[in-house]
Amino acid sequence: METKLTKLLGIKYPIIQGAMAYISESALVSAVCNAGGTGVIGSGGRGADWVRSEIIKTRQLTDKPFGVNVVLKDPERDDIIAAICETKVAFVTMGAGNPGPYFKILKDAGIKTIPVVPNVRLAKRVEESGADAIIVEGTESGGHIGLMTTMALLTNVIPQVKIPVIAAGGIADGRGIAAALLMGAAGVQMGSRFLLTDECQIHPNVKDKIIASTDTDTDVTGYSTGMMVRGLRNDFTKEFLKLERTGASVEALNELATGRNRLSAIDGDTKNGSVQVGQSLNVLTEIKTVQEVINELMEQTVTTLESANALLGS
Numbered sequence: 001m002e003t004k005l006t007k008l009l010g011i012k013y014p015i016i017q018g019a020m021a022y023i024s025e026s027a028l029v030s031a032v033c034n035a036g037g038t039g040v041i042g043s044g045g046r047g048a049d050w051v052r053s054e055i056i057k058t059r060q061l062t063d064k065p066f067g068v069n070v071v072l073k074d075p076e077r078d079d080i081i082a083a084i085c086e087t088k089v090a091f092v093t094m095g096a097g098n099p100g101p102y103f104k105i106l107k108d109a110g111i112k113t114i115p116v117v118p119n120v121r122l123a124k125r126v127e128e129s130g131a132d133a134i135i136v137e138g139t140e141s142g143g144h145i146g147l148m149t150t151m152a153l154l155t156n157v158i159p160q161v162k163i164p165v166i167a168a169g170g171i172a173d174g175r176g177i178a179a180a181l182l183m184g185a186a187g188v189q190m191g192s193r194f195l196l197t198d199e200c201q202i203h204p205n206v207k208d209k210i211i212a213s214t215d216t217d218t219d220v221t222g223y224s225t226g227m228m229v230r231g232l233r234n235d236f237t238k239e240f241l242k243l244e245r246t247g248a249s250v251e252a253l254n255e256l257a258t259g260r261n262r263l264s265a266i267d268g269d270t271k272n273g274s275v276q277v278g279q280s281l282n283v284l285t286e287i288k289t290v291q292e293v294i295n296e297l298m299e300q301t302v303t304t305l306e307s308a309n310a311l312l313g314s
């Protein structure tokens with residue numbers, strides 16, 4: 001399949017495995033690359049040394065292009081960007097802050113820049129600053145989210161920019177990929193679907209909990225602070241929302257949330273940890289290899305695109 005995204009990154013299929021802090025590292029990223037998509041190493045909560053060593057490990061597992069995500073509010077972001085420039089990955093995705101200062105540094109190092117944007121205004125601004133593509137991420141996503149839906153973002157943003165637009169949020173099967181491509185997206189970024197793969201190193205308890213969950217089982221914490229996070233409803237989200245309703249300070253809420261990603265992803269505590277996942281849960285029923293997931297996604301995408309013509313009648 002050829003789209004503006006496959007051409008930009010030199011990949012076979014227009015599928016990016018989105019960064020997932022504490023989860024997307026060399027094993028998952030290289031597996032997605034070897035299966036024809038591309039993967040993104042999540043640098044959130046790690047540090048420049050970890051990022052450097054994970055890039056080296058990924059290179060040992062694949063000769064295909066891959067990216068690194070930089071969380072722009074990370075206090076170590078400058079060191080992480082320096083490590084990325086030194087090791088020269090194919091592209092960087094950036095979110096949760098102002099990407100402005102980093103376009104030139106990354107471009108000069110020959111690295112493509114793909115910021116995550118939540119609205120038309122920022123989409124236009126990063127295009128002017130030299131972004132190579134953008135990811136629009138709808139509120140259906142797992143992890144940190146904005147307020148707009150994926151459908152509204154694609155509708156509003158695509159006609160306003162010339163650079164490739166990548167759709168993210170709630171896309172968990174080939175029907176979603178086909179829909180995004182028909183809307184004019186150049187490809188998709190998916191996170192939740194890749195949690196249920198053999199190569200994903202997240203704790204098995206989390207995989208089981210996701211399989212047992214359905215559409216209405218997520219909560220969004222952090223509306224009062226503007227730091228919204230979508231994850232499965234559990235003792236942690238209930239406690240957070242209860243504290244939020246009391247009008248608690250940002251500091252008190254942050255203190256309650258600190259360490260919860262790690263607690264779930266690494267320690268497997270799905271009651272007290274933050275189990276971040278998107279809303280398209282009913283199709284997440286089985287753990288497969290990354291290759292099986294990508295093959296299935298592409299078969300569904302092609303079947304859906306082929307069947308679209310029949311809607312026109314004869």
Ligand SMILES: Cc1cc2nc3c(=O)[nH]c(=O)nc-3n(C[C@H](O)[C@H](O)[C@H](O)COP(=O)(O)O)c2cc1C
Pocket residue numbers: 017018019020021023042043044069071093094095116137140141142143144168169170171172189190191192193275276277278279280
């Ligand atoms: C567990 C989890 C952790 C995530 N962590 C990050 C992150 O560190 N940085 C980032 O830019 N996006 C992060 N995301 C968002 C994903 O990269 C991707 O855009 C999102 O999962 C797409 O929506 P979906 O979950 O419906 O597929 C995370 C998503 C999940 C599910």
